[in-house]
Amino acid sequence: MWAAAALVALTKAADCVSTQLYVRNAHTETNPVGKALMHKLGFTTAIWAIFSFVVVWVAAQAAA
Numbered sequence: 001m002w003a004a005a006a007l008v009a010l011t012k013a014a015d016c017v018s019t020q021l022y023v024r025n026a027h028t029e030t031n032p033v034g035k036a037l038m039h040k041l042g043f044t045t046a047i048w049a050i051f052s053f054v055v056v057w058v059a060a061q062a063a064a
Helices: 003-020 032-041 043-063
Strands: none
Touching: 003 043, 032 043
16 A cells, blocks of 8 residues: 555656646646645645645555
């Protein structure tokens, strides 16, 4: 289970990096939840806040 959790975290990190590189602002983000968080928290902060949430959630699921 931990290997799967690590792979999810790795692919999410790659997603975050590609979003930061290729999406220039919140207006071009296609995910409505991500877009709302980008407007509220700021572009880069929202990207890595979502990443942090996913890592914590996946780790909790792997530990259960």
